[in-house]
Amino acid sequence: MDLQSARSLWQPEPGWLNTATYGLPPTPAYEAVLAAQRDWRGGRTSWEAWEDETARAEFAALVGADVSDITIGANVSSLLAPVAVSLPPGTRVVIPDIEFTSNVFPWMVHEPRGVDVVAVPFAKLAASIDERTDVVAYSLVQSADGSIADDAEIVAAARAHGAMVVVDGTQAVGWLPVDATRYDVLAVAAYKWLMHPRGTAYAYLAPGVRDRLVPIAAGRAAGADTSDSTYGPPLRLASDARRFDVSRAWFAWVGAAPALQLVREIGVEQIQAYDVALANRFLAGLGRPPGHSAIVTVDAPGAEEALREAGIRAAVRAGRLRASFHLYTTEEDVDAAVDALLAHQAETPGAHAD
Numbered sequence: 001m002d003l004q005s006a007r008s009l010w011q012p013e014p015g016w017l018n019t020a021t022y023g024l025p026p027t028p029a030y031e032a033v034l035a036a037q038r039d040w041r042g043g044r045t046s047w048e049a050w051e052d053e054t055a056r057a058e059f060a061a062l063v064g065a066d067v068s069d070i071t072i073g074a075n076v077s078s079l080l081a082p083v084a085v086s087l088p089p090g091t092r093v094v095i096p097d098i099e100f101t102s103n104v105f106p107w108m109v110h111e112p113r114g115v116d117v118v119a120v121p122f123a124k125l126a127a128s129i130d131e132r133t134d135v136v137a138y139s140l141v142q143s144a145d146g147s148i149a150d151d152a153e154i155v156a157a158a159r160a161h162g163a164m165v166v167v168d169g170t171q172a173v174g175w176l177p178v179d180a181t182r183y184d185v186l187a188v189a190a191y192k193w194l195m196h197p198r199g200t201a202y203a204y205l206a207p208g209v210r211d212r213l214v215p216i217a218a219g220r221a222a223g224a225d226t227s228d229s230t231y232g233p234p235l236r237l238a239s240d241a242r243r244f245d246v247s248r249a250w251f252a253w254v255g256a257a258p259a260l261q262l263v264r265e266i267g268v269e270q271i272q273a274y275d276v277a278l279a280n281r282f283l284a285g286l287g288r289p290p291g292h293s294a295i296v297t298v299d300a301p302g303a304e305e306a307l308r309e310a311g312i313r314a315a316v317r318a319g320r321l322r323a324s325f326h327l328y329t330t331e332e333d334v335d336a337a338v339d340a341l342l343a344h345q346a347e348t349p350g351a352h353a354d
Contacts, residue, residue, distance in 0.1 A: 001265045003274060003327075009262065010328035015312040017282075017337055020143065020171060020295050020324035023195035028258035033197060036254040051226075051248060055256035059188075059202045062264055063173060063180035068240035069210075071203050074249065076102040076168055076187045078217065079203040080137075082244055083166060083185055086213045089114030093135040094163075096122040098318065100143040102189070103168040107137065126153035133163040140178065141171040144318040146279075146295025148176075155182055164209065175275045175294045175326065177268050180204035193294075193326065195259045199252035205241045213244070221245040271327060278325035278334050285338030295324045298341075306344035312337045 009026040016024060025033070039045045060067040073079045084106040087093070093107045097119040107117045120128040122142065129136055136158045140149050158165045166185040169178055173186075174193025180186040186204040190196035205213070215222055215237060222243045223229025224236050237243040263271065275294035283290055286298060297320040304316050314337070315322045323337065 001262075003266065003270055006262065006266045007327060012328045013311075014330070015307075015310070015333050015336060017307075017312060017314045017323040017325060017329060017333060019192055019326040019329075020146070020322060021192070021315050022198065023174075023192050023326060024328050025195050025197070025255060026259060026262050028262065029195065029197075029255040032258050033251055033255040036251050040251070047250060050250035050254055052253075052257060055200075055253060055260055056202070058257055058260035058264060059190075060204075062260065062268070063169075063178050063186065063188075063204060065180040065204045068242075069180075069204055069207065071205055071241040071244035072248065072253075073201045073203065073244075073246050074199050075201050076170060076189050077106050078246065079187045079201055079244070080106040080166065080185070082213045082216050083209075084110055084115075085216050087115055087135065090116070091134045092116045092118065092132050093137060094118050094120060094125070094128055094133050095137050096120065096125055096139070096142070098122055098142060098144050099137070099139060100168065100170075102170075103137050103139060103166070103187075107135075122147060122149070126150055126157045129154070129157040129161055129163055131161055133158070133161055135164045135166060137166040137168075139168040139171060140173075141169075141176065141293060141295065143171050145297040145320065145322070146171070146291075146293035146324070148172075148293055151182075171295065174263055175268065175271050177272065181206070184209040190256065190259075194256075194263060195326075197249075197252035197255045199249040200256050203241075203244070205244065210241055210244070215243045217246050218243065219247060221247045266327070274327065275325045275329075278329050278331065279323075281331060281334045282323055282325070282338060285335065286341060294326065295322060297322045300341060300345070302348055303341055303344060306340050307337060310336060310340035312340060 056070050057067045060070045165183045167183045169186050170189040173188045184206045188202050190200040191198040220229050222245050224238045279296050280290040300321050303321040
């Protein structure tokens with residue numbers, strides 16, 4: 001699908017530069033959710049259609065994985081919980097010091113039983129992996145500032161020392177090409193760049209890794225045959241990654257497959273080129289050099305309020321203005337944001353964006 005045709009499928013209010021907080025649904029996903037809710041209100045259908053497996057298959061194809069290696073859940077932290085709880089005492093986990101807590105707290109809650117969590121500067125992550133490292137956990141793209149991990153070096157260092165590689169792809173998958181099979185675990189909250197309703201998440205679990213994990217939240221959804229896993233023993237879990245599934249928030253998942261199908265139809269490479277071009281237009285307008293991320297940050301005191309007054313919605317993370325750009329963002333949105341920031345700088349001493 002060409003980009004111009006695709007972009008007609010969104011109807012945003014002008015000025016949304018905040019996909020790193022949440023993405024906006026394309027029309028097919030939004031209408032699917034509304035239709036399901038109307039059916040729910042009237043009791044017109046059964047629930048089976050709300051548990052369609054299309055989204056799992058679409059996500060697997062998007063990240064180059066086999067569908068049998070994909071589990072689904074509600075958020076990153078709960079998908080990482082079975083990994084963390086399965087680590088033996090004495091395990092050393094190395095993380096970046098600015099990592100989003102969904103990939104921090106799941107490890108740290110096990111410190112009382114002897115799991116050692118070490119936080120290091122993001123830029124020094126690869127160099128910090130040594131023979132003592134058992135797990136390295138990091139975001140492919142950092143939430144705080146849009147920094148992209150030096151992924152090749154980190155993975156190479158981990159493989160050289162036999163460390164498990166656990167990646168949070170939430171701020172990457174959807175605009176950055178990602179091959180899940182490079183990692184042992186890839187977890188993705190889908191309500192940002194994949195534009196799902198909140199309450200949808202995926203994880204790739206490599207077969208050799210998941211065989212060592214305990215499916216601590218196992219219930220009906222984890223059954224080998226969910227139509228026969230409603231009542232009573234014996235334990236009869238799925239043999240693949242589905243044994244880590246949890247029950248779905250139905251209406252959130254109804255919007256998943258249409259959004260993913262559209263992402264795949266447009267193509268991540270085309271999305272990446274569009275998103276990064278807008279980010280670089282924003283940076284150029286502020287006199288800053290270009291980058292490679294769809295998420296950028298600037299130091300500009302009072303910028304969030306100045307943008308809000310101009311009808312621009314962005315965010316502040318770690319004390320810096322964070323702007324993020326996706327399919328429904330326009331050049332007009334970018335230029336309006338730049339104009340508002342430049343006007344704010346001219347009116348406010350010390351508000352220059354760095």
